[in-house]
Amino acid sequence: MSSTLTTGETARFSVKNVGGIDETSVEIPPGITVLAGRNATNRTSFLQAVMAAMGSERSSLKGDADEGRVELELGDDQYVSTLKRIGGGVSTSGDPYLDDAEVADLFAFLLGDNEARRAVTRDADLRELIMRPVDTDAIRREISELEDEKSRLDDRLDELQSLKRDLPELEKERTRLRDELEAKRAALAEKEAEIDEHSADVDESREEKRELEKKLDDLRDRRSDLETVRSDIDLEQESIESLQRELRELETELDNLADGSEETDGELDRRIEQLRDRKQRLSSEVSELQNVLKFNEEMLEDGPVTGALPSENGESKAVTDRLVDDNSVVCWTCGSNVDRENIEGTLDQLRKLRKEKLATVRDIEDDLSELRSQKKERENRQRRLETVERKLERVEDEIERREETLADKRDERDRLGEEVAALEETVDDLESEDFSEVLSLHKEANEIEFQLGRLESSLEDIEADIADIEDELASESDLRDERERVADELTDLRTRIEQIETQAISEFNDHMDAVLGILEYANIERIWIERVERQVREGRRKVDKTVFELHIVRSTESGTTYEDTVDHLSESEQEVTGLVFALAGYLVHDLYETVPFMLLDSLEAIDSDRIARLVDYLSEYAEFLVVALLPEDAQALDEEYTRISKI
Numbered sequence: 001m002s003s004t005l006t007t008g009e010t011a012r013f014s015v016k017n018v019g020g021i022d023e024t025s026v027e028i029p030p031g032i033t034v035l036a037g038r039n040a041t042n043r044t045s046f047l048q049a050v051m052a053a054m055g056s057e058r059s060s061l062k063g064d065a066d067e068g069r070v071e072l073e074l075g076d077d078q079y080v081s082t083l084k085r086i087g088g089g090v091s092t093s094g095d096p097y098l099d100d101a102e103v104a105d106l107f108a109f110l111l112g113d114n115e116a117r118r119a120v121t122r123d124a125d126l127r128e129l130i131m132r133p134v135d136t137d138a139i140r141r142e143i144s145e146l147e148d149e150k151s152r153l154d155d156r157l158d159e160l161q162s163l164k165r166d167l168p169e170l171e172k173e174r175t176r177l178r179d180e181l182e183a184k185r186a187a188l189a190e191k192e193a194e195i196d197e198h199s200a201d202v203d204e205s206r207e208e209k210r211e212l213e214k215k216l217d218d219l220r221d222r223r224s225d226l227e228t229v230r231s232d233i234d235l236e237q238e239s240i241e242s243l244q245r246e247l248r249e250l251e252t253e254l255d256n257l258a259d260g261s262e263e264t265d266g267e268l269d270r271r272i273e274q275l276r277d278r279k280q281r282l283s284s285e286v287s288e289l290q291n292v293l294k295f296n297e298e299m300l301e302d303g304p305v306t307g308a309l310p311s312e313n314g315e316s317k318a319v320t321d322r323l324v325d326d327n328s329v330v331c332w333t334c335g336s337n338v339d340r341e342n343i344e345g346t347l348d349q350l351r352k353l354r355k356e357k358l359a360t361v362r363d364i365e366d367d368l369s370e371l372r373s374q375k376k377e378r379e380n381r382q383r384r385l386e387t388v389e390r391k392l393e394r395v396e397d398e399i400e401r402r403e404e405t406l407a408d409k410r411d412e413r414d415r416l417g418e419e420v421a422a423l424e425e426t427v428d429d430l431e432s433e434d435f436s437e438v439l440s441l442h443k444e445a446n447e448i449e450f451q452l453g454r455l456e457s458s459l460e461d462i463e464a465d466i467a468d469i470e471d472e473l474a475s476e477s478d479l480r481d482e483r484e485r486v487a488d489e490l491t492d493l494r495t496r497i498e499q500i501e502t503q504a505i506s507e508f509n510d511h512m513d514a515v516l517g518i519l520e521y522a523n524i525e526r527i528w529i530e531r532v533e534r535q536v537r538e539g540r541r542k543v544d545k546t547v548f549e550l551h552i553v554r555s556t557e558s559g560t561t562y563e564d565t566v567d568h569l570s571e572s573e574q575e576v577t578g579l580v581f582a583l584a585g586y587l588v589h590d591l592y593e594t595v596p597f598m599l600l601d602s603l604e605a606i607d608s609d610r611i612a613r614l615v616d617y618l619s620e621y622a623e624f625l626v627v628a629l630l631p632e633d634a635q636a637l638d639e640e641y642t643r644i645s646k647i
Contacts, residue, residue: 009075011596011624017068018052018083019045019060024647032619032641033626036634042647043628044111047599050626051109052081054597055096058105060295061085072097074596089291098595103133107585108595108622112602113294116582120566121574126529126548130504130585131497137369139493146490153483160476163469170466177459184452191445212427213442219423220446224453226416229409236406243399250392257385268375272368279364282357289354296347500588501546505529508584515580518617519610525553525561527577550577571605576614586621598622603629608636 011028015021020042028050035043052059053072061068061083068083080094098104106116106129119129427443509528516524530549535542552564566574579600586592598618603611611633619625627637634643 012073013046013049013053014069014071015046015049016070017062017065018049018070020062021045021049021647022062026644026647028624028626029642030623031625032615032637033624034634034637034641034643035626035628035647036631036643036645037628037647038630044601046647047109047111047601047626047628050597050599051101051105052083052092053079053096054104054109054595055081055092055098055101056105056109057090057092057101058109058294059083059090059092061090088288103585103589104591104595106132107582107589108591108597109599110579110582110601111599114582116585117575117578120550120578120581123566126550126581127501127531127546130548130588131500133589134497134500136497139496143490143493146486146493150483150486150490153479153486157476157479157483160473160479163472167466167469167473170462170469174459174462174466177455177462181452181455181459184448184455188445188448188452191441191448195441195445215423215427216442216446219420219427220450222416222420222423224450226413226420227450227454229413229416233406233409233413236402236409240399240402240406243395243402247392247395247399250388250395254385254388254392257381257388268371268378272371272375275364275368275371279361279368282361282364286354286357286361289350289357293347293350293354296343501531501548504584504588505531505548507587508581511583512577512580515576515614515617518613519576521573521576523554523556524573525555527552572607572610575603575605576610579614579618583618583621592621596623598625599627600625601628603627603633608633612636612638 008030010030013026013028014024015026016023020040024042024046026046035046037043048059049070052068052070059068059070066085070081070083072079074097079097081092081096082094084091084093106114110117115124116129118124119126512527516527528551530551532547532549533544534547535544550566552566552569553561554564555561566577569577586598598621600615600618603614606614611629615625615627615637629637631645
């Protein structure tokens with residue numbers, strides 16, 4: 001994998017009051033640039049200026065300045081970063097190259113104190129470092145949304161499957177109704193033929209016949225109306241029973257929702273606010289502590305010790321006292337000679353304290369996440385409660401309306417029943433022996449016509465249901481495609497974290513093998529990372545957690561292999577391992593697509609020839625690779641590379 005971010009343009013930097021730089025202008029062409037010089041020649045300060053132009057907040061101001069500035073011209077674009085001293089820290093502003101340089105700080109700006117680079121020797125959590133830039137909360141929210149969408153699609157597809165199962169029965173019923181209709185029409189035609197035959201033989205009063213036929217028509221209509229009302233009554237009763245079942249279910253759900261005994265919203269908000277305040281205070285202390293560590297590490301590396309740690313009466317001394325609690329700190333501004341080991345011992349105490357406070361911050365973040373989840377669950381419960389209450393009210397109103405309709409239908413049924421009885425009595429009075437048979441035929445024909453009407457109505461309903469189902473089934477293919485898309489997205493999201501972990505391990509192992517082959521370290525067979533599950537303590541809890549376990553395999557002169565520990569690696573081997581781990585993070589988070597600069601510093605522990613080979617290897621992945629080296633180390637690199645000796 002090689003760099004895809006290419007500008008082909010020379011980068012022009014104008015720097016003022018950054019690190020130890022008063023003011024300078026430097027041009028960096030694409031490719032490898034070597035900053036060659038002794039310690040305290042502003043090489044690290046210039047790398048900090050590059051970081052500032054990129055958007056990093058890990059740059060320092062010149063000791064006697066309150067404001068600094070870095071300008072970067074890259075092609076037709078210009079980027080500006082301003083540093084200002086505020087209290088005991090430095091704030092940055094302006095329009096830098098990156099909106100957020102957190103990932104670049106971890107995996108692209110590989111100065112001596114780079115966290116990813118030092119992770120191996122400091123026994124840091126390698127997996128946590130790789131995953132730190134990944135917004136796992138956002139991934140979980142997206143998973144939850146997609147799960148809801150998939151559930152909705154599954155329910156809809158289940159509905160379609162149910163409709164599909166109903167379709168054969170409906171089609172069978174449609175065929176039966178059509179056959180029955182055809183038979184009824186044939187029977188009606190036969191009755192009408194019989195009526196015509198008998199009517200020709202009956203000598204009757206046309207007026208009486210017309211009156212009888214009218215009454216028979218009225219009787220048929222009333223019977224039809226009565227049957228329709230009875231059917232409506234059955235439907236209303238079924239609807240009321242269904243609504244009453246729904247009402248009972250809603251009342252049960254409402255009781256369950258109302259039984260919640262969680263903390264009130266106000267109590268949750270207060271606890272969340274308290275944890276936020278505590279986290280902010282701890283984060284501020286960690287930041288202040290980091291500033292103290294960074295300043296003194298730079299002084300140890302690039303300049304004299306005198307003045308490194310703040311004085312007894314200085315503001316920063318108060319910060320150090322507060323962070324280290326009761327541990328005393330030797331005054332480094334009195335002019336007396338101080339052993340370097342004592343200074344480094346004090347810095348180790350500060351690093352340990354910073355690590356402890358960072359662990360506390362992570363515990364607070366876990367508690368905050370849990371409280372936010374409780375609050376969200378409570379809000380969801382409240383929204384569902386309100387929804388159920390509204391639905392309950394609608395169902396009660398619907399039951400009341402349908403009961404009123406049912407009462408009206410029953411009254412109508414009774415009225416129609418009385419009318420049918422009266423018409424039947426009238427028809428009986430109009431019958432005579434002379435045409436009683438034809439009247440009987442008329443009644444039979446009326447009954448057949450009534451049955452025909454019902455069959456036609458039923459057939460229309462069945463055909464409408466079949467058409468609706470076929471219309472809905474037409475969308476099944478699109479729904480399945482959508483569900484497949486959502487399922488694929490869910491699978492990708494659920495495995496994204498594991499994919500990133502797997503890729504990180506693969507990148508480290510592959511590049512570690514390649515680098516070891518290039519640098520030819522004696523008796524190291526392999527250095528590799530394994531992804532394992534362990535039960536670890538996080539704050540007050542024990543949880544199953546994925547960790548990256550580093551393995552070192554050595555060989556003896558006889559060819560026997562054995563597993564070694566990081567502590568037994570030489571300083572050079574440790575440095576190379578840390579740089580390869582940082583490269584793995586660089587590749588996993590695609591920084592080669594977004595960050596044009598990779599920065600290297602503090603390589604003195606590696607011999608010159610290996611530095612040259614390592615620089616050549618890393619140059620493949622960044623458009624600009626800027627390396628700070630001592631003059632004797634710089635000589636080992638190709639003379640064609642750009643060299644800058646004065647800043």
